[in-house]
Amino acid sequence: MSIRQPDQAALAEAAVALEAGRLVAFPTETVYGLGADAENPAAIAAIYAAKGRPSNHPVIVHLAPGADIGRWAREIPDAANKLIAAFWPGPLTLILKRAANVPAAVAGGQDSVGLRCPSHPVAQALLKAFRHGEGGLAAPSANRFGHVSPTTAQHVQDEFGAGPDSPLAMVLDGGASQVGIESTIVDLSRMDSHGPALLRPGQITAEQIAAVIGQWPGLGGTDAPRVSGALASHYAPRTPVVLVEGAALPALLDGLAAAGRRAAMILAGTGAAATPARSAVALPSEPDGYAQGLYAALRSMDNVGADVILVQRPPQDIAWLGINDRLRRAAHGSENTLNALGL
Ligand code: TXA
Numbered sequence: 001m002s003i004r005q006p007d008q009a010a011l012a013e014a015a016v017a018l019e020a021g022r023l024v025a026f027p028t029e030t031v032y033g034l035g036a037d038a039e040n041p042a043a044i045a046a047i048y049a050a051k052g053r054p055s056n057h058p059v060i061v062h063l064a065p066g067a068d069i070g071r072w073a074r075e076i077p078d079a080a081n082k083l084i085a086a087f088w089p090g091p092l093t094l095i096l097k098r099a100a101n102v103p104a105a106v107a108g109g110q111d112s113v114g115l116r117c118p119s120h121p122v123a124q125a126l127l128k129a130f131r132h133g134e135g136g137l138a139a140p141s142a143n144r145f146g147h148v149s150p151t152t153a154q155h156v157q158d159e160f161g162a163g164p165d166s167p168l169a170m171v172l173d174g175g176a177s178q179v180g181i182e183s184t185i186v187d188l189s190r191m192d193s194h195g196p197a198l199l200r201p202g203q204i205t206a207e208q209i210a211a212v213i214g215q216w217p218g219l220g221g222t223d224a225p226r227v228s229g230a231l232a233s234h235y236a237p238r239t240p241v242v243l244v245e246g247a248a249l250p251a252l253l254d255g256l257a258a259a260g261r262r263a264a265m266i267l268a269g270t271g272a273a274a275t276p277a278r279s280a281v282a283l284p285s286e287p288d289g290y291a292q293g294l295y296a297a298l299r300s301m302d303n304v305g306a307d308v309i310l311v312q313r314p315p316q317d318i319a320w321l322g323i324n325d326r327l328r329r330a331a332h333g334s335e336n337t338l339n340a341l342g343l
C-alpha cells in the first residue's frame with residue numbers, strides 16, 4: 001500500500017483496482033473515505049473487515065457529479081431534488097429508499113441508501129474514472145471503527161499501515177480535507193410518516209436545509225435508520241478527552257501539574273500556551289476553521305503521551321452543532337478522568 005499523488009496514472013490504477021473489488025482510500029472535502037465498488041458485495045465486505053466495523057452499519061455511496069440518482073434510489077422526493085440542487089457537490093448525504101438492484105450490503109441490510117456527491121476534485125476525478133462515472137463508491141471514513149476520522153493521506157496510512165499486509169491498494173493524496181468533519185446526513189426515506197430528519201449534523205446546518213425545503217428537519221427518533229456516527233462513543237482518541245470551560249482551564253492545569261500529570265489541550269482562539277510540561281493546539285475561533293483542524297488536533301494531542309486531553313468547550317450555538325456533536329462523542333466514557341487523576 002502506498003500514498004500516491006493523484007495523477008492520471010494513479011487515478012487509472014485506482015479505478016482498475018476498485019473495479020477488481022479492491023479498496024482505495026481517497027480524499028473528500030469532509031474526511032478521507034475508504035472506497036469500494038458499491039455494487040460488489042464482496043468489496044463491501046472487505047470494507048467492514050478492514051475497519052473492524054459491524055456489517056449491519058450502512059455506508060454512504062459516493063456518486064460522480066450529474067450521476068443518475070434513479071439508479072440508486074427508488075423514490076426521489078421533491079425535497080431531495082431541492083437539496084441536491086442547493087448543496088451537491090458538497091458535504092451533504094441524503095438517505096433515500098434503496099433501489100431494488102442496489103446490494104443490501106451497502107445499506108447494512110436496511111431498505112434505504114445513503115447518497116452523496118463530493119466536491120473534492122480528486123474524489124470527482126476518481127468517480128469519473130471508475131466505471132466511466134456510472135458506478136458508485138461505497139466509502140465510510142477511512143479509519144478503524146470508533147477511531148478519529150482521517151483528514152490527510154498520512155492519517156489513513158497511520159490507521160491501516162503501509163506494509164504489504166495493508167487491506168488497501170493505495171491512498172490517493174488530495175491534501176488536507178477542507179471541511180474537516182463528516183457530511184451532514186438528512187433522512188428523506190420516510191417523508192410520509194416522519195418528514196425529513198437530521199441524522200448527523202455537519203457543516204451544512206439544519207437552518208440551511210430548512211431554508212431550501214421549507215421545513216425544519218426533525219431529530220430522527222430511536223427508530224430512525226441506524227447511523228454508526230450516532231453511537232455514543234465514536235471519533236474517540238485513546239487518551240481520555242474532557243471538555244472544560246475556558247475559565248476553568250488555568251486552575252485545572254495547575255492541579256494536573258501539582259499531581260504530576262501531563263495535559264494536552266485543544267483551544268479555540270488563543271489561550272494557555274504550551275510549556276515543556278504540557279502540549280497545546282490552538283484552533284481558529286470560528287467554526288469552519290475549527291472543524292477543519294479538529295481531527296488533526298485530536299490525533300496530534302493523542303500522540304504526546306498526555307494523561308488527558310482538555311478541550312476548551314466551544315460556543316453552543318447552531319453553527320457549532322456538528323463540532324459539539326463530535327466533541328461530545330470523543331469525550332464519551334471519559335467523565336471520571338479528572339477524578340481518577342486526583343482532581
Ligand atoms: O463525510 C462523510 O460522510 C464521509 C466521507 C468519506 O464521505 N463518510 C462518512 O462515512 O462519514 P461513515 O461510514 O463513517 O459514516 C456514514 C454514515 C454512517 O453513520 C452510516 O450509518 C450512515 O452514514 N448511512 C449510510 N447509509 C445509510 C442508510 N442507508 N441509512 C442510514 N444511515 C446511513
Ligand code: MG
Binds near residue numbers: 140
Ligand atoms: Mg466514520
